[in-house]
Each structure stands twice: as structure tokens, then as C-alpha cells.
Amino acid sequence: MDIRITEVQVGKEKQDSSTLGFGLTFTDYMFMMDYTEGKGWQDAQILPYSPIALEPSAMVFHYGQAIFEGLKAYRTADGKIQLFRPEVNFARLNVSCERLSMPTVDIDFVIQALIKLLELEADWVPSAPHTSLYIRPFMIATEPIVGVRASLTYKFMIILSPSGPYYKEGINPVKIHVENHYVRAVKGGIGFAKAAGNYAAGIKPQMDAKEKGYAQVLWLDGVEKKYIEEVGTMNVFFKINGEIITPALNGSILAGVTRDSSIQLLKDMGLKVTERKISIHEVYEAFEQGLLEEAFGTGTAAVISPIGELEWDGHIMSINKGEIGPIVHELYETLTGIQNGEVEDKYNWIVKI
Numbered sequence: 001m002d003i004r005i006t007e008v009q010v011g012k013e014k015q016d017s018s019t020l021g022f023g024l025t026f027t028d029y030m031f032m033m034d035y036t037e038g039k040g041w042q043d044a045q046i047l048p049y050s051p052i053a054l055e056p057s058a059m060v061f062h063y064g065q066a067i068f069e070g071l072k073a074y075r076t077a078d079g080k081i082q083l084f085r086p087e088v089n090f091a092r093l094n095v096s097c098e099r100l101s102m103p104t105v106d107i108d109f110v111i112q113a114l115i116k117l118l119e120l121e122a123d124w125v126p127s128a129p130h131t132s133l134y135i136r137p138f139m140i141a142t143e144p145i146v147g148v149r150a151s152l153t154y155k156f157m158i159i160l161s162p163s164g165p166y167y168k169e170g171i172n173p174v175k176i177h178v179e180n181h182y183v184r185a186v187k188g189g190i191g192f193a194k195a196a197g198n199y200a201a202g203i204k205p206q207m208d209a210k211e212k213g214y215a216q217v218l219w220l221d222g223v224e225k226k227y228i229e230e231v232g233t234m235n236v237f238f239k240i241n242g243e244i245i246t247p248a249l250n251g252s253i254l255a256g257v258t259r260d261s262s263i264q265l266l267k268d269m270g271l272k273v274t275e276r277k278i279s280i281h282e283v284y285e286a287f288e289q290g291l292l293e294e295a296f297g298t299g300t301a302a303v304i305s306p307i308g309e310l311e312w313d314g315h316i317m318s319i320n321k322g323e324i325g326p327i328v329h330e331l332y333e334t335l336t337g338i339q340n341g342e343v344e345d346k347y348n349w350i351v352k353i
């Protein structure tokens with residue numbers, strides 16, 4: 001399929017990249033294509049970033065067929081641009097599509113479309129430390145009817161946002177509230193999909209936690225509220241008595257690209273990494289015995305984010321005295337080094353533009 005390009009007349013002004021927040025401003029162009037049942041994906045185009053018209057009855061507004069992805073383009077020291085494992089993000093997009101009865105995309109085609117978009121937007125990839133161009137592919141149901149079934153039409157789009165750190169803490173440890181009342185997902189639901197609805201379920205608990213001074217919530221399983229699942233926008237890892245433990249993918253946890261990459265890197269750092277069920281009681285017991293050495297989250301937006309404090313049911317667990325631990329530090333340096341071209345990519349994760 002050809003990609004039609006409509007040129008922007010006057011480009012937007014760019015912000016000094018050292019002052020960027022996360023996801024607040026968008027570039028000059030966006031990618032868009034439309035799907036109609038029986039015809040497939042059509043009308044691929046790159047056009048000026050602008051509002052889109054949808055009927056108020058468009059199904060996405062009523063039944064929430066909406067999924068998304070998050071990946072980044074990085075600026076290397078020699079001024080080039082590169083992507084990190086884009087094929088894994090688009091494969092996961094297709095997993096989300098299937099769960100929500102939405103049409104899948106051709107992974108090679110959307111990566112080519114993204115590369116074309118990035119070639120036009122190369123100047124928007126920031127170069128200040130801890131910045132990148134956040135890429136947000138997403139798909140929504142557009143058919144204008146209010147009956148409940150899978151929509152027969154969809155839009156797939158990619159928008160770009162020059163971004164700095166996700167948390168106001170930057171790369172400093174964040175405080176996390178362990179959520180004991182609300183749940184995010186249960187097995188058999190859509191927890192493993194990157195569906196808008198999963199985030200909608202988390203917004204009130206996140207806002208409540210924020211009011212109490214916590215950056216995010218840590219979700220427990222939806223049945224017993226015992227086993228650790230993930231944090232609002234990241235997967236979670238604990239270092240207990242020398243071993244790294246992360247919850248196994250169980251059907252209700254998002255299969256993070258940074259999670260998968262971190263498991264590989266931590267193993268190559270010589271650490272024992274175990275994916276298994278881990279209860280909040282086990283983490284608390286380890287804390288009481290002085291064995292909870294480090295905790296951190298992983299995510300595209302959050303990168304590698306040390307956790308300095310966990311609050312669970314009134315118990316406060318201060319981790320590594322609230323400071324960045326040695327393992328989380330090394331993992332952060334290695335991962336971001338690969339992403340920005342300063343560390344050799346032994347894994348074939350990088351796609352150069």
C-alpha cells in the first residue's frame with residue numbers, strides 16, 4: 001500500500017529539549033489509515049497533526065474498543081536516530097487487537113510507515129539527556145452505531161511526542177502505594193492487552209494514591225489481592241537476598257518490552273532472575289528480615305525506575321534507604337546506553353533509521 005503525504009505548511013516551534021515533560025506536545029505530522037471489514041486497511045497517509053472528525057456514535061466512545069502501544073526513537077551521539085525493538089511493540093499491538101476483536105496490522109508495513117514518518121520528523125527527536133521521541137501508535141473503533149458488537153470500521157494512527165522523564169522524580173526513586181481495595185484486571189479479562197480500558201480502571205486509584213504523595217499504585221491480583229501484578233505504567237522487579245524476582249506473565253499482566261529486555265540484561269549481568277508468583281506478604285517478610293535489597297519498575301515511558309518506598313496497608317517499606325541501588329543503576333545505564341547507541345547492542349534490538 002502506498003502512503004500519501006500531505007505536507008505541513010508551517011512547522012511548529014520546538015521547545016528546548018532540556019525542559020521537556022512527558023507527552024505534552026506533539027510534532028508536525030501523524031500517520032493514519034482506515035479499516036473497513038471486507039476491504040482491509042486502506043488510505044494510508046502521513047498528514048499534518050490535527051483533530052480528527054468522528055461521529056458521536058462512533059463505537060470507541062461507547063464500548064471502548066481502543067488499544068495502543070508506546071515506543072521511542074532515540075538520538076545517538078553522532079546525530080542519528082534509532083528505534084528499540086519496534087517489531088515487539090507491533091506484535092503486542094496485534095495481540096491486543098485479537099483480544100478486543102479488532103483487525104490486526106501488517107507489522108512490516110507499519111514499521112515502514114513509522115520510519116517514513118520519522119524521516120519527515122527527524123528534527124523532532126530531542127538530544128538532551130533522558131529525552132526521546134515518544135511514539136504512540138493506537139487503534140480505535142469508528143463505526144457509527146450503538147449496538148454492542150465488534151465495529152466494522154477502525155482507524156490506526158501514530159502520533160509523536162518529544163518527551164523527557166515520565167515521573168517528576170526523573171530517575172530518582174519513586175514512592176508506590178500497594179493497592180488493597182481496587183483491582184486492575186483478572187485472568188480471562190483484558191489485563192494482558194494494552195487496552196485503554198485497563199488504564200481507565202486505574203485512574204481513580206492512581207489519583208487517590210497521588211493525593212497521599214505516591215507516584216503510582218502497585219496492583220495485586222484481582223482474586224485474592226495477594227500476588228503482585230504490575231505498577232500502573234510499568235512491570236515490577238524485586239531483588240531479594242541476591243535474587244531478582246518478577247511476577248510471571250499470567251494472563252492479567254502486560255508483557256512489557258522493557259520487562260523482557262531487562263530480564264535478558266540482568267541475566268547477562270550474572271544475576272539469577274526468576275519469573276514466578278510473588279505475594280506482597282513475601283515482599284514484606286523480606287523487608288522485615290532486611291533482605292529486600294532493591295525494587296524497580298520497567299516500562300517504555302518509565303524506562304527503569306527505582307522504587308524507594310512501598311506503602312502496603314499502613315506498613316512502610318523503605319527500600320535501599322530510598323536511594324538508587326547498584327543493580328537498578330547498572331541496568332538503567334546498560335539499557336539506556338543500548339537505546340542511545342553508547343553501549344554495543346549484542347541483541348539485535350536496535351533498528352537504525
Ligand code: COI
Nearest residue numbers: 070071233299300301302
Ligand atoms: C509506555 O510505557 O509506553 C506506556 O504505555 C505507559 C503509558 C500509559 C504512559
